[in-house]
Amino acid sequence: MGFFDVFKRKKREEKDKENIREDDEEVIEEKEQEETGESEGVSDSESDSDSESVSESGSGSEKEGQIKESAGDEKDDKSGRKEDKEKKSGVFGRLKKGISKTSGRIIGGMETIFLGKKEIDEELLDELEELFVTSDIGVSTTMKIIDDLRNDVSRKILKNPQQLKNALKQKLTEILDIDNELVKTDDKPYVILVTGVNGAGKTTSIAKLAKMFKENGMSVMLAAGDTFRAAAIEQLEIWGERAGVPVVKQKAGSDSAAVVYDAVLSAKSKKIDVVIADTAGRLHTKDNLMNELKKISRVVKKEMPDAPHEVLLVLDATSGQNAVAQAKTFGTEIGVTGVILTKLDGTAKGGVIVGIVDEMQLPVKFIGFGESMDDLKPFDAGEFVEALFESADETDYS
Numbered sequence: 001m002g003f004f005d006v007f008k009r010k011k012r013e014e015k016d017k018e019n020i021r022e023d024d025e026e027v028i029e030e031k032e033q034e035e036t037g038e039s040e041g042v043s044d045s046e047s048d049s050d051s052e053s054v055s056e057s058g059s060g061s062e063k064e065g066q067i068k069e070s071a072g073d074e075k076d077d078k079s080g081r082k083e084d085k086e087k088k089s090g091v092f093g094r095l096k097k098g099i100s101k102t103s104g105r106i107i108g109g110m111e112t113i114f115l116g117k118k119e120i121d122e123e124l125l126d127e128l129e130e131l132f133v134t135s136d137i138g139v140s141t142t143m144k145i146i147d148d149l150r151n152d153v154s155r156k157i158l159k160n161p162q163q164l165k166n167a168l169k170q171k172l173t174e175i176l177d178i179d180n181e182l183v184k185t186d187d188k189p190y191v192i193l194v195t196g197v198n199g200a201g202k203t204t205s206i207a208k209l210a211k212m213f214k215e216n217g218m219s220v221m222l223a224a225g226d227t228f229r230a231a232a233i234e235q236l237e238i239w240g241e242r243a244g245v246p247v248v249k250q251k252a253g254s255d256s257a258a259v260v261y262d263a264v265l266s267a268k269s270k271k272i273d274v275v276i277a278d279t280a281g282r283l284h285t286k287d288n289l290m291n292e293l294k295k296i297s298r299v300v301k302k303e304m305p306d307a308p309h310e311v312l313l314v315l316d317a318t319s320g321q322n323a324v325a326q327a328k329t330f331g332t333e334i335g336v337t338g339v340i341l342t343k344l345d346g347t348a349k350g351g352v353i354v355g356i357v358d359e360m361q362l363p364v365k366f367i368g369f370g371e372s373m374d375d376l377k378p379f380d381a382g383e384f385v386e387a388l389f390e391s392a393d394e395t396d397y398s
């Protein structure tokens, strides 16, 4: 199995896990029903022990009624518990929970606008437009979405708010669904350069990525390329220890291109699969920063002409439209190949993901939605939009 298939496999495994969990829950529920004699097709004579205990302490029909009643309550309780568990556990459940604030702002806001409306009029479209702009979707992307919807309304394709809601779901999926597979190569090691401003979540995301690769049977090496701050090197070392992966470093102030180059050489000789390089998020000037990032790429290319294979820009979703501005700066200057959008859990500004993809045509390759090591996943447009809408359906905004 190749390096890139891992991500397809990971997505498949996540879906399988969800299914297995559902199956397991059903089996457990069936077993529990059998134990309480509630399972369909279990006759009184078949469930001897149950009927014995009924007759032991009460008259048949009265007791049976009570048992059925309490079994019914129990059943409601169980299915409630099952729903609860499904909501909370599993990657999809955590994603839904993580993006609930964004979901509340966009989808919940839309539901509020739709309240009591049976038809789609110009006023409703104006309100939607305002909602999307204030939800960090961005002005140009919002105009595009609203113009398309207005068009479909005038052509009588969309006749009521429910149809409009479905059309929006489809539209968001279409916008977000651009090719976001990792860049393919037969090179080894696979070199990933991670960039982004300080505090965006670079170090945490590097650790999460390292863990994800390791769990998929790949060996990983980290390069402490943010030599601007001693603390950044220490932090990466701590994360490297936690994830159980080696970290190549030099002292603060040394040449970051040399650190990354050393890591690539070392990984090559040790036959390590993936090198993930941290880089500075801030230097004395923006030009210095961009020049350093370009230099790292140039130096690495001396050893591996196609490396870095990925230049991932870490953007903090809580910074809203600022994230789009950063995507523009980094994207044009240093040839970013994709985005890791972090902190989707702490914000209602997650709509920014739509603007980033639409305005920049920059693929979001991973999303971070929590502080735990497992709260990062390859981005899947269909799943994300589904989670966005489902999360709103499950939230009580009253």
Ligand SMILES: Nc1nc2c(ncn2[C@@H]2O[C@H](COP(=O)(O)OP(=O)(O)OP(=O)(O)O)[C@@H](O)[C@H]2O)c(=O)[nH]1
Residues within 6 Å of the ligand: 196, 197, 198, 199, 200, 201, 202, 203, 204, 205, 232, 235, 281, 342, 343, 344, 345, 346, 368, 369, 370, 371, 375
């Ligand atoms: N809630 C939440 N917090 C996150 C996420 N990703 C990172 N963080 C937190 O954001 C803070 C900054 O993360 P770092 O990984 O240190 O950010 P950095 O970009 O490396 O920043 P510097 O080390 O200053 O360069 C930490 O407290 C992380 O725990 C996320 O997806 N969700």
